[in-house]
Amino acid sequence: MKKNIFDIPIEVIKKGTKKYPQELLDLTDPPLELRVRGAFDASIFSNALAVVGSRKMTRYGKDLVETFVTALSSRNLVVISGFMYGVDTTAHRAAIEAGGVTIAVLAHGLNYIYPSENKDLYQLILDSGGCLISEYPDSFKPQLWTYPKRNRIVAALAKKGTLIIEAAEQSGSLITASYADALNRPLFAVPGSVFSKTSEGTNRLIKDAIAQMVLSIEDIVPSFNSGSDIAPTLFEDINKDEKALLAALSYEEMNIDEISMKVSKTVTEIGSHLTMLSLRGMVEETNGVYRIRTVKKK
Amino acid sequence: MLTTILSAAHSGLETIAIEVEVNVFTKGFPGITIIGLPNKAIEEAKERVKTAITNSGFEFPQSKIIINLAPADIPKEGSCYDLPIAVGILHAMGVVQLPKEKSFFYGELSLDGSLRHTKGVLLLALSAKQHSVKELYVPLPSSQEGAVVSNVSVFPVASLHELVLHLNGSKKIAKALIKPGNTESERLVAEFDFNEIIGQNHAKRALTIAAAGGHNLFMQGPPGSGKTMLARAVAGILPPLSPEESLEVTKIYSVTGNIPPGGSLIWARPFRISHHTTSRIGLIGGGSKPHPGEISLAHCGVLFLDEFPEFARSTLESLRQPMEDGEVTVTRAAGTLKFPADFMLIAAANPCPCGYLGDPKRECTCSPRMIMKYQSKLSGPLMDRIDLHVSVPVVEADKLIEHKDVETVSSAKIRERIIKAREVQYKRLSKSGIYMNGSMKNKHISDFVQLTTKASQLLKQAVNAYNLSTRTYFRLIKVSQTIADLEAADAVTETHVAEALQYRVRVE
Numbered sequence: 001m002k003k004n005i006f007d008i009p010i011e012v013i014k015k016g017t018k019k020y021p022q023e024l025l026d027l028t029d030p031p032l033e034l035r036v037r038g039a040f041d042a043s044i045f046s047n048a049l050a051v052v053g054s055r056k057m058t059r060y061g062k063d064l065v066e067t068f069v070t071a072l073s074s075r076n077l078v079v080i081s082g083f084m085y086g087v088d089t090t091a092h093r094a095a096i097e098a099g100g101v102t103i104a105v106l107a108h109g110l111n112y113i114y115p116s117e118n119k120d121l122y123q124l125i126l127d128s129g130g131c132l133i134s135e136y137p138d139s140f141k142p143q144l145w146t147y148p149k150r151n152r153i154v155a156a157l158a159k160k161g162t163l164i165i166e167a168a169e170q171s172g173s174l175i176t177a178s179y180a181d182a183l184n185r186p187l188f189a190v191p192g193s194v195f196s197k198t199s200e201g202t203n204r205l206i207k208d209a210i211a212q213m214v215l216s217i218e219d220i221v222p223s224f225n226s227g228s229d230i231a232p233t234l235f236e237d238i239n240k241d242e243k244a245l246l247a248a249l250s251y252e253e254m255n256i257d258e259i260s261m262k263v264s265k266t267v268t269e270i271g272s273h274l275t276m277l278s279l280r281g282m283v284e285e286t287n288g289v290y291r292i293r294t295v296k297k298k
Numbered sequence: 299m300l301t302t303i304l305s306a307a308h309s310g311l312e313t314i315a316i317e318v319e320v321n322v323f324t325k326g327f328p329g330i331t332i333i334g335l336p337n338k339a340i341e342e343a344k345e346r347v348k349t350a351i352t353n354s355g356f357e358f359p360q361s362k363i364i365i366n367l368a369p370a371d372i373p374k375e376g377s378c379y380d381l382p383i384a385v386g387i388l389h390a391m392g393v394v395q396l397p398k399e400k401s402f403f404y405g406e407l408s409l410d411g412s413l414r415h416t417k418g419v420l421l422l423a424l425s426a427k428q429h430s431v432k433e434l435y436v437p438l439p440s441s442q443e444g445a446v447v448s449n450v451s452v453f454p455v456a457s458l459h460e461l462v463l464h465l466n467g468s469k470k471i472a473k474a475l476i477k478p479g480n481t482e483s484e485r486l487v488a489e490f491d492f493n494e495i496i497g498q499n500h501a502k503r504a505l506t507i508a509a510a511g512g513h514n515l516f517m518q519g520p521p522g523s524g525k526t527m528l529a530r531a532v533a534g535i536l537p538p539l540s541p542e543e544s545l546e547v548t549k550i551y552s553v554t555g556n557i558p559p560g561g562s563l564i565w566a567r568p569f570r571i572s573h574h575t576t577s578r579i580g581l582i583g584g585g586s587k588p589h590p591g592e593i594s595l596a597h598c599g600v601l602f603l604d605e606f607p608e609f610a611r612s613t614l615e616s617l618r619q620p621m622e623d624g625e626v627t628v629t630r631a632a633g634t635l636k637f638p639a640d641f642m643l644i645a646a647a648n649p650c651p652c653g654y655l656g657d658p659k660r661e662c663t664c665s666p667r668m669i670m671k672y673q674s675k676l677s678g679p680l681m682d683r684i685d686l687h688v689s690v691p692v693v694e695a696d697k698l699i700e701h702k703d704v705e706t707v708s709s710a711k712i713r714e715r716i717i718k719a720r721e722v723q724y725k726r727l728s729k730s731g732i733y734m735n736g737s738m739k740n741k742h743i744s745d746f747v748q749l750t751t752k753a754s755q756l757l758k759q760a761v762n763a764y765n766l767s768t769r770t771y772f773r774l775i776k777v778s779q780t781i782a783d784l785e786a787a788d789a790v791t792e793t794h795v796a797e798a799l800q801y802r803v804r805v806e
Contacts, residue, residue, distance in 0.1 A: 056665075086666065197661055255500070255689070257499050257691065268797065271797040271800045272792075272793045272796030272797045275800055276796055279759060279763055286804075287518070287656045288519075289656070
């Protein structure tokens with residue numbers, strides 16, 4: 001039988017001890033003790049970046065998180081996030097999938113899981129060599145005020161800075177941003193559509209010059225090698241019709257009816273081409289909308 | 299004096315012969331008693347029969363009458379025993395002679411002595427041979443149902459008085475003959491034509507494939523994208539029923555009283571729409587005296603369930619067995635019954651409770667938990683049983699003005715194509731007792747489907763790439779076969795498979 005994750009011992013790290021992360025001392029109100037489950041090493045925070053964002057992430061946000069976190073993990077950066085659904089969860093998962101280390105800072109005790117569907121993620125973080133951190137008693141349930149409090153720890157621990165992906169106005173991510181700003185940690189934000197509610201916060205951070213605008217991974221970490229993470233578009237071994245589809249999709253994502261109108265072919269004709277292209281990993285589809293594939297899957 | 303008249307009871311789609319024994323006593327207080335587990339409708343037959351006999355100009359006996367419905371241990375219901383009881387009483391009185399041939403009497407009486415439309419006449423006629431019955435006396439409005447069965451004489455009875463004259467030989471009733479009907483004129487008239495619906499060619503193509511092969515289809519899209527309109531338009535592209543199918547459908551409609559007076563065989567393919575408040579028994583069938591539900595009424599036709607996730611989970615899950623088997627087994631304390639339920643399911647759903655998840659223009663207001671709960675109703679085994687999955691996007695008006703539709707085809711044209719594709723399937727499959735690709739079992743697939751080498755390679759590749767279940771794998775083959783049949787192709791090629799993959803189940 002599988003061991004209960006709550007049986008795994010918790011380490012208590014008191015302020016003032018050697019193991020206590022020095023990064024937290026930058027805070028005006030550093031936590032008196034940290035409770036940790038999993039592998040903990042205070043030296044890794046100098047190489048950690050926080051990735052936070054909207055709970056209600058759009059497809060665009062998901063693509064961003066997966067692209068950036070995969071790249072960060074492959075550059076051996078530790079990804080810190082808040083274990084919440086949306087961007088947080090995606091960031092943790094992407095880091096683990098890329099073989100990286102990820103740390104979750106919880107807004108509740110370690111013997112409590114919220115959201116409950118993240119139970120497997122809790123286990124995955126432990127299995128992949130990451131850890132979960134909380135400043136609250138083990139059975140403490142999340143409260144409205146614990147989330148902003150937790151954010152100060154996220155911002156402080158991430159010495160390399162905080163990357164914000166999709167944040168609405170007055171969202172929790174902006175609280176993390178203001179902490180990072182106050183702590184003089186680098187603050188990065190990825191711009192989004194000006195029509196999207198979940199990009200209002202990030203776009204304003206960029207406009208007000210509080211955050212640095214990030215367009216590619218090189219804007220966060222200068223690249224060691226020029227190896228691109230974007231799948232190269234190989235236009236070989238593709239027939240004429242498929243080429244036309246890829247060309248049409250390279251401007252914007254479209255559903256099959258729109259593609260059909262754009263290339264003036266019936267849905268029956270283009271349907272099989274689209275399947276072939278997606279089987280080859282060149283396009284991807286969600287809810288009937290096709291786009292050129294950007295995130296390279298293993 | 300004791301008289302025995304033959305009538306019938308229906309249990310599911312089976313017909314049981316019932317002997318109606320009428321004894322008119324010479325002694326005792328006047329009154330009628332009916333025994334043999336009658337329900338309230340039969341109890342009330344006393345008053346109808348008494349009044350009908352009097353109003354037909356005959357005298358009702360002022361004596362004690364006992365009526366026994368044998369076999370006595372089967373519960374009986376319905377109003378069809380009015381006629382046998384009346385005939386029995388009249389014969390006991392010596393007013394009327396019984397026919398020489400073994401005959402069924404069946405029908406409800408009106409107080410004026412005329413006969414009313416009664417359900418279940420087709421089943422009665424079909425069972426006549428089995429009970430070696432030669433003649434059938436049924437109400438005139440229902441006689442066309444019985445007339446379709448050969449080797450049995452169906453006498454359309456307009457009134458009790460007319461029947462007495464006939465049986466006594468003074469004025470014969472003519473046997474009912476089938477009115478030559480134009481099957482094409484009985485086509486289901488759809489509310490919408492496919493060419494009235496702008497855009498949505500992907501969804502239209504999927505519906506065409508679904509209708510051609512009798513495949514189940516699931517549509518997902520935001521409100522206003524036209525899911526309901528598309529589904530309702532399907533009625534206009536369905537091919538007519540084959541004679542075998544027609545008989546099967548008419549049976550169910552006859553026993554549930556869904557055939558209008560004067561109606562006969564049904565040629566239009568059923569198109570049933572169920573609202574999400576439909577109870578489980580209403581949908582599946584059942585009840586203490588089991589009767590067919592909506593899925594059986596949609597046999598050989600289409601069952602459209604709009605707002606699919608709003609249905610109770612237990613209702614949705616109970617669809618699984620009938621969808622797999624093409625029939626539904628209803629087991630009650632009183633016994634087990636089977637109803638045919640080989641229907642094509644069209645289900646429609648919003649992507650989330652508010653409906654705007656993934657919509658480019660409108661913000662979704664649902665919490666992730668709400669979305670998860672909503673979609674969990676759609677996941678798993680039920681979705682696995684649906685062959686075609688389509689997302690129906692909102693059509694943006696400006697995009698439509700900008701570009702011309704690549705293809706607009708009328709329902710009539712699509713229907714022609716479907717009829718042709720069905721003929722191809724019928725030729726291939728009818729020997730094994732099924733009519734459509736959608737009804738193929740795995741055994742049929744290996745017997746009938748010819749995949750080219752490239753096609754099966756592509757299938758295997760897709761199974762690995764998309765993590766498809768074995769069930770989905772076989773569904774893909776069925777859909778590919780239908781796509782091939784629409785082109786009248788000899789074998790299933792990789793192009794067909796590739797298109798079929800467009801409609802596979804999506805699991806996030």
